[in-house]
Amino acid sequence: MSELTTTEMNAKGPFTRLITRVFFRTAQVSDHVLLAPSLHYITLQGEALKGVAWTAGDKIQIRLGSGLQTRTYTPIQWDPLQGSTSFVAQTLSPGPGSDWVTDAKNGAVVELMGPRSSLALGDTAAKDVMVLGDETAFGLTLAWGAGRAVLEVAAPEVWGPLCHAWGQSAALIAKQADDAHWSRMEQSVWERFSPQTHFVLAGRARTIQHFLKALRAKGISGDRIRTKAYWADGKTGLD
Ligand SMILES: Cc1cc2nc3c(=O)[nH]c(=O)nc-3n(C[C@H](O)[C@H](O)[C@H](O)COP(=O)(O)OP(=O)(O)OC[C@H]3O[C@@H](n4cnc5c(N)ncnc54)[C@H](O)[C@@H]3O)c2cc1C
Secondary structure, three states: OOOOOHHHHHOOHHHHHHHHHHHOEEEEEEEEEEEEOOEEEEEEEOHHHOOOOOOOOOEEEEEOOOOOOEEEEOEEEEEOOOOEEEEEEEOOOOOHHHHHHHHOOOOOEEEEEEEEOOOOOOOOOHHHEEEEEEHHHHHHHHHHOOOEEEEEEOOHHHHHHHHHHOOOOOEEEEOOOOOOOHHHHHHHHHHHOOOOOEEEEEEEHHHHHHHHHHHHHOOOOHHHEEEEEEEOOOOOOOO
């Protein structure tokens, strides 16, 4: 029998250890760049990430602590030869995922599940996709190379240069506490809309609900809209 990894040993109880061993891959943090306050770029590397089939839009779930609690992130890229993957993680609100991201040090051992299917482009051309989301959907936008994006973000002044550096011309709308910014988001959506547009609504559940209604009210058919809530106010770890 092979030796237990450090995190397997940290896993509480035989059941958790068994699940960890069977369903999780082991990797290490190989790079952690603080892009801006509350915004991290993390790269994981490991033998178990080699030869893995990844499709842009897939998710990974990182195991936190000694139980089976996980938090979900969207890889921007996956190199099956090097055995590495990277994602952008925000830490805007305290939680175990944000704590893990903030403290992730080079060399730290990570157990992760996935990549697993979450949102898939399918036959849709990336140039026809408009992502409506927030910081949590930035990875998805980059992974797909989505043609357009309208993102509600806490700090547009930080995101502008980052989007530019990544070649992504997203419309960045500053969040307001009472969601008063939704009207400006909507305006940006229609400015960027074309008859070929396919909408992908990802990020905050409440924003998704609002824009789903707004798109339907404009007569956008259901087969041109995909949704996936990445987080919801007052709820923890949606996935
Ligand atoms: C399929 C999928 C893909 C995802 N991809 C990414 C990704 O690539 N990058 C990324 O950063 N996140 C991504 N997320 C979202 C991320 O998993 C959540 O934000 C998660 O809640 C963070 O865990 P936490 O432990 O920090 O907070 P939790 O313990 O889950 O929540 C604590 C509190 O924080 C609030 N909260 C959670 N997220 C936010 C937020 N963004 N802004 C404000 N308040 C928030 C919750 O409502 C709750 O009140 C993805 C989620 C899913 C389901």
